[in-house]
Amino acid sequence: MAEGLSRRLSTVDAVVVGLSAMVGAGVFAALAPAARAAGSWLLAALALAALVAYCNATSSARLAALYPESGGTYVYGRRRLGHLWGYLAGWGFAIGKTASCAAMALTFGAYVAPALARPLAIGAVVALTVLNLFGVQRSAGVARVLVAFVLAVLVAVSLAGLGLAGGNAAAYAAFSRDVGVLGVLQGAGLLFFAFAGYARIATLGEEVRDPSRTIPRAIGIALAIALAVYALVAVSALHALGPLRLAMSQAPLADVARASGAGWLVPVVGVGAAVAALGALLALLLGISRTVLAMSRERDLPAALAIVGDGVPRRAEVAVGVAVVALLLVADLRGAIGFSSFGVLVYYAVANASAFTLTREEGAPPRWIPVLGFVLCVLLACSLPLSSVLSGLAVFAIGVTIWAVRSRLR
Structure with a gap:
């Protein structure tokens, strides 16, 4: 019988892990493409x-x-909907987020030293994988420091932008066009991934103390903090830059700092983005390794990866680290991971469908919540750029083929 994981995480630890994934490098870059899609309706897309x-x-x-x-x-898909649906959720999460890990690592390298982005990215993956081998509590301690610094940077830039007298009203009026429903949906789809990190809390469910109380509480707290911070950042960016300039910006928060006259904040934003990328990478590596562990226990991945020693799934963690490094060696993934967006929305669609099957005795949420969540996940997935939808469908087709072959071999 395989050794189980150790329950070491408190509510604060779980909140920090979720925030480190949500308040990642995406918030430093996601505002611009979302503004290009949603225009002056950016706040509606955020809502x-x-x-x-x-x-x-x-x-x-x-x-x-x-x-x-x-x-x-x-786990939820397998238990509530059947083996295939759980497998598809796990497949989409593991493949998509492995690519996201490579992208976060490259983001870190690009901010620190663009000419050495790839070696620095590989070094970051190796270092964080080694850190995770010492246990999730050690990782959560490092995540606390990273999250605190990133939140401080985001708040400082936002306050500077809001302090700009008058804002950029002319640019706002110039871009106050009717973007249509599709534009708002695409903007929401891009901004959604700033919130998606709370899944990391659920994937660590076997390592949380008093999970029936801690997990719901931690998810709610992390989501509320992230929403407050993102709303502050979005309002500040719109006030300082206007939708048009924000949409064209390559580094939105740095431009907010410049526009507000706080030039000294520009290098701080660069450091904040690098630290945020590290925090997101740390949380991603933890979450993927736990999904790999669960899939290995059910023989959907090699059973050897399910071995746990001293309460730590070291084989799964090493396997994930090796996979990310391999991707970094062969491809530049910063512009080639559109299918990751599609995969995460499918992942949450399965979660909502699973929650819909819960009974009142099992703690079912109000019926409208999983129904609305499922419909919106599917709608946002279909509203993504065509290339993202097609690459996502191709990845899932490969996953279904592998599942069918393995099922027949069994």
Whole structure:
């Protein structure tokens, strides 16, 4: 019988892990493409993304309290909907987020030293993988420092932008066009991933103390903090730059600092982005390794990866680290991971469908929450750029083929 994981994480630890994934490097870059899609309706897109996140978080929290195991929606899908649906959720999460790990590592390298981005990215993955081998509590301690610094940077830039007298009213008026429903949906789809980190709390369900209370509470707190910070950042960016300049910006928060006259904040923003990328990478590596552990226990991945020693799934963690380094060696993934967005939305669609099957005795949320969450996940997934949808469908087709072959061999 394989050794189980150790329950060492408190509510604060779980909140920090979720925040380190949510308040990642994405917030430093996601505002610009979202503004290009949604225009002056950026705040509406943010509100829609937050609504999707709330539905997904509520469904995930109720399921995680009932099934406090590693694996997140992979486990919930298997238990509530059947093997295939759980497998698809796990496959989409593991493949998509492995690519996201490579992208976060490259983001870190690009901010620190662009000419050495790839070696620095590989070094970051190796260092954080080694850190995770010492246990999740050690990793959570490092995440606290990273999250505190990133939040301080975001608040400082936002206050500087809001302090700009008058703002950029002319630019705002110039871009106050009717972007249509599709523009708002695409903007929400891009901004949604700023909230998606709360899944990391659920995937660590086997390592949280008193999971039936801690997981729902931690997810709610992390989501509320992230929403407050993102709303502050978005309002500040719109006030300082206006939708047009924000949409064209390559480094939105740095431009907010320049526009507000706080030039000294520009290098701080660069450091904040690098630190945020490290925090997101740390949380991603933890979450993926726990999903790999769960899939290996059910023989959907090699059973050797399910071995746990001293309460730490070291083989799964090393396997994930090796996979990310391999991707970094062969490809530049910063512009080639559109399918990751599609995969995460499918992951949460399965979570909502699973939550819909819960009974009142099992702690079912109000019916409208999983229904609305499922519909919005599917809608946002279909609203993504065509290339992202097609690459996502191709990745899932490969996953279904592998599942079918392995099922027949069994």
